[in-house]
Each structure stands twice: as structure tokens, then as C-alpha cells.
Amino acid sequence: MAEIQAERTAAPPPVVFSERSRLVEGVRAYGLIVAMWLRSTMAYRASFVMTTVGNFVSTAFDFVTIMLMFAHVDVLGGFTLPEVALLYGTSATAFGLADLVLGSMDRLGRRVRDGTLDTLLVRPVPVLAQVAADRFALRRLGRITQGLLVLGYALVTLDIAWTPVKVLMLPMMVLSGAAIFGAVFVVGAAFQFYAQDASEVQNAFTYGGTTMLQYPPTVFAKDLVRGVTFVVPLAFVSWLPALYVLGRDYPLDLPRWVAGLPPVVAAGCWVLAGLAWRVGLRSYRSTGS
Amino acid sequence: MRLYAVVAAGGFRRYATYRVATLAGVFTNTVFGFIMAYTYIALWDERPQLGGYDMSQALTYVWLGQALLMTCAMMGGGFEDELMERIRTGDIAVDLYRPADLQLWWLAGDLGRAAFHLLGRGIVPMVLGALAFDLAIPRSPWTWLAFLVSVGLGVVVSFGVRYLVALSAFWLMDGAGAMQIAWLAGLFFSGMMLPLTLFPGWLGELARVLPWSSLLQVPADVFLGTYAGWDVVRAYAFQGGWAVALLLAGRMLQSVATRRVVVQGG
Numbered sequence: 001m002a003e004i005q006a007e008r009t010a011a012p013p014p015v016v017f018s019e020r021s022r023l024v025e026g027v028r029a030y031g032l033i034v035a036m037w038l039r040s041t042m043a044y045r046a047s048f049v050m051t052t053v054g055n056f057v058s059t060a061f062d063f064v065t066i067m068l069m070f071a072h073v074d075v076l077g078g079f080t081l082p083e084v085a086l087l088y089g090t091s092a093t094a095f096g097l098a099d100l101v102l103g104s105m106d107r108l109g110r111r112v113r114d115g116t117l118d119t120l121l122v123r124p125v126p127v128l129a130q131v132a133a134d135r136f137a138l139r140r141l142g143r144i145t146q147g148l149l150v151l152g153y154a155l156v157t158l159d160i161a162w163t164p165v166k167v168l169m170l171p172m173m174v175l176s177g178a179a180i181f182g183a184v185f186v187v188g189a190a191f192q193f194y195a196q197d198a199s200e201v202q203n204a205f206t207y208g209g210t211t212m213l214q215y216p217p218t219v220f221a222k223d224l225v226r227g228v229t230f231v232v233p234l235a236f237v238s239w240l241p242a243l244y245v246l247g248r249d250y251p252l253d254l255p256r257w258v259a260g261l262p263p264v265v266a267a268g269c270w271v272l273a274g275l276a277w278r279v280g281l282r283s284y285r286s287t288g289s
Numbered sequence: 290m291r292l293y294a295v296v297a298a299g300g301f302r303r304y305a306t307y308r309v310a311t312l313a314g315v316f317t318n319t320v321f322g323f324i325m326a327y328t329y330i331a332l333w334d335e336r337p338q339l340g341g342y343d344m345s346q347a348l349t350y351v352w353l354g355q356a357l358l359m360t361c362a363m364m365g366g367g368f369e370d371e372l373m374e375r376i377r378t379g380d381i382a383v384d385l386y387r388p389a390d391l392q393l394w395w396l397a398g399d400l401g402r403a404a405f406h407l408l409g410r411g412i413v414p415m416v417l418g419a420l421a422f423d424l425a426i427p428r429s430p431w432t433w434l435a436f437l438v439s440v441g442l443g444v445v446v447s448f449g450v451r452y453l454v455a456l457s458a459f460w461l462m463d464g465a466g467a468m469q470i471a472w473l474a475g476l477f478f479s480g481m482m483l484p485l486t487l488f489p490g491w492l493g494e495l496a497r498v499l500p501w502s503s504l505l506q507v508p509a510d511v512f513l514g515t516y517a518g519w520d521v522v523r524a525y526a527f528q529g530g531w532a533v534a535l536l537l538a539g540r541m542l543q544s545v546a547t548r549r550v551v552v553q554g555g
Contacts, residue, residue: 044463047463047465047466050465050466050469051465051466051469054466054469054470054473057473058469058473058476061473061476061477061482062482064477064482065482065483068483068487068488068489069328069332069483069487071487071489072332072335072336072339072487073332073335073336074335075335076328076331076332076335077331195309195313196309197307197309197310197313198309198310198312198313199313200310200313200314200316200317201313201316201317203317204316204317204320204321205320208317208320208321208324211321211324212324215324215327215328215331218331219327219328219330219331220324220327221327224323224327
């Protein structure tokens, strides 16, 4: 009891939002909510460790599958195991970051269905920040760790003629890739305002997308590659920049400078995602009962 | 028996209610089917006859996996979350009072769910896959029948495993960890990621005798006609053996658990 009292008196002063930009406000609120979920997660430390390990292992199976494939072949679609590992590592790390920051957004459909989104609407905090931080799951570090390990393996085993541009390409593609996947998460959440039960559709683009990017583009049919280049621009997450680093050709006829486009594509995706989110949120009508 | 038939029908109807969710699931299954199919084409291009399958058999395997993913609940799903929650909150006490057998009750519900998932989430991806790729679809109606029996046994094996996992909540309270381990094993050892015939050495031998191979590898082999004549019976015996063993284990664990049950939330 005394401890609780002490905690109460030591609690931070109430948050007062001054005339800051909505972006700063949102990020700040996101941080506060995340911090709350972190404290709650750390209350069950053993469970946290187990689920993080589970998250690591479940994503590691994807790479184990690729390794099992390479037990039978030397090249897959013309790519060696270390080359595939680079594609895998960059896409898995980028997706892992997006999943950590925004992965909880697929729970939005449930809130729309049972009407608990109302609670978030009356708070003086951007709804997007609240939904994104809802039930923040630190265990998703498992996926990022796994992606980084495979990326490390690729960088150690690959023989690349490094140039400053190629070195810069790596952090650029992971961060822009995370942003592109993040935009997909937001669009998927916006779609759930209309179809609350359809959260699985976005899995096709998020989990399906990262699975696809883990393999060389030469494996897939041209039309599929065109689709993820020009329609849902997931190819910019890792394929185009990683192939530049590897010095390989992209199956579609694109100039080599497109490898530097991911930040631009990410920005474009976020503009569209922001619009989709606004339209979706406006259409929310709460439940009838 | 009538009671359990009603429960099974209820299980079917319950999942049939969510049409948009089913549509979304079919979409996702199809997308994953396409992605996996192309990686398998690349693999079998390099090594035709890998794992004893030719290209069209390998592609059929991919789409069977997508069709059975939900039916055999390889990634978990269905009743176990609910049963665990009932154990954790203490609602299980009400269930134990009912004049119905706890295990059979949940089994009936899960069979109803599986029947819906086979129809609702199995057929469409399979048809789309068959339109896009050259699949090895069996011509004999007997093969189809044999396949359905094998899927049914696979569902019971899957139930057996998940029932054991759900009962662990009597001791663990929060069964999330146990459940995660179970679905990881299910995903990997069922052959969902890669046919078990491609697993090397001892890993392959181990994977083929574990219960999870009943969920996809065995039904897929029945569908692809890998079992000749009496071998199908041996495959059934393998699945049936695991089903009986797991159901008995579940029954034993249930009787131990109910003797020590401390109703939560009193």
C-alpha cells in the first residue's frame, strides 16, 4: 500500500498539450502510451521473455525453410544463399520495425465493432497515435533481432565491392522500408472502418509482402513483380535497393537510379495512408446499442 | 449423440456467420498460395522430382496446404483460446456441471468448425490455384474419398493436441506460451512451410512420426496418390493411432485437472 502511495505521489504531472503541431503531439502521446504498455508488459517478465523468444523462433522458421531449400539446391532463381539472406534480412528487419511500431493496428476492427473506439475519440490525443500504441507489444523485438542476425550473416559472407552509396543504402532501405510497411498498416486499419472483420486482408500485404520480398524477384511471375513495384510499391522496401547493393539486375526494365527512390516512395505512401485514414475515421459511426 | 451433432452444427454455423472474415481469409490464403507456388517452381526447376514429387504435385501440395491451414488449425485457432479463458475465469465449473462430456463437447464443436473451414476456406483457394497452375488433381472419386477421411483424422489429431494445450491452463493459468509453442510446432512439423520429404536426415524421420504430420503431409500424400493399395490403410492407422493416443491423454489430463480444480474468481 505504501508503495502504491509513493508511486502516486511520484507520478509525473498531468500532460498538458500546448499549441504544438499535431505531429509532435501525436508522437509524444504515442510515447506515453507505449511507456504505459511497457510497464504493464514488464509486470509479467517471464511471459515477456517466453513470447519474445516465441516471436523470434516463429520468424526464424521462415529462414530455416529457406536454408532447407538450399540444402537441395545451390541457387534459387539464380541467387545464392548469402544473396537471398541479404534480401531476407533487409525485408525482415524493415517489416519488424513497422510491426513493432504499428503492428497493433489490426486490432482496430474489434474496437470499431464493439464501439470502444469512442473512448479514444474523446481523448485530446490524435486517434492514430492511440490506435498505433494500443497494446504495444515489445515481444516483436524478436522478429527484428532475427532479421538483423540474418542481415549480419549476409554481410559477413557476401563479397561486395562496397562504395559509400552502397553503405548508405542499407540504413536507408531498412528505414524507408519500415515506413512503407507502416503505411500499409495504416491503410489496412483505415479499411477496417468499412470491413471490421477483414483484418486478415492486410495480412496478405504485410506478412505476405515480407514473405515475398524474402525471395529473389526472379522467382516470381512478371505480373506479380509489376504489381508489387507499381501498385503496392513493396519492391522499394528491399528488392530494388538490395539488388543495387548486390550489383544485380531487376527483372523489370528500370533505370538503376530507382534504387535511391525508397524515401520518396515512403513519403508518397504516407500521404496516401494519411488520406485513407482520415476518410476512414470520418466514416466511423459507432455502434447502435 | 444427437446432442453432439447439434453442437457440431452450431460450430459450423458460428464460423459461417462471419462472411466478410471468410472472404478476407480466402483472399489471404490465395495470396500466400501464389507466393509459395512461385518459390516452389523455382525450387523444382532446379531439382525436378525433389522429395519424390514432380512439379505439378509440388504445386498441388502448396494449394492443399492453403486449403487445410484453417481446417486442421495448423496455426492454432478455434476453440482453445475460449476453453483457456473459461479455465482462467472459472467458468469451466459450469461446463463441468453440464450433462455432457467436456472433451466430446469441444471435439464436436471443433469438427463443425473444421467442416466449415474446409468448405469456406478450402475450396475457393484450391480452385483459383488450379486455374492458375497445372495441378495434379486426382480423377478417381475414391482418392477424393480417401483424402476426406484422412483430413477428418487430421482434424481429430489437431484437436487432440490443442485440447492438451488448452488444459495446461489449469496449471499455468496463462497458456499463451504453451499455445505459441504448439502452433509453432504445428506450422513447422505439419509440412506447411516445406514438405516433410524435403527435411534432411533425422529431422525428416522425426518430423514424419510426430503427430503434426497427420495435419498436412499425410492427407496431401493421400491426395497425390503416393500411397498405393494398402499403404492408405497404414497411413490411416498412423493418423488414427495418434488421434486415439492424444484423445486418451486428454481424457487422463482432464480427470487429473478436474480433481485438483480450484475454481477461479470465486
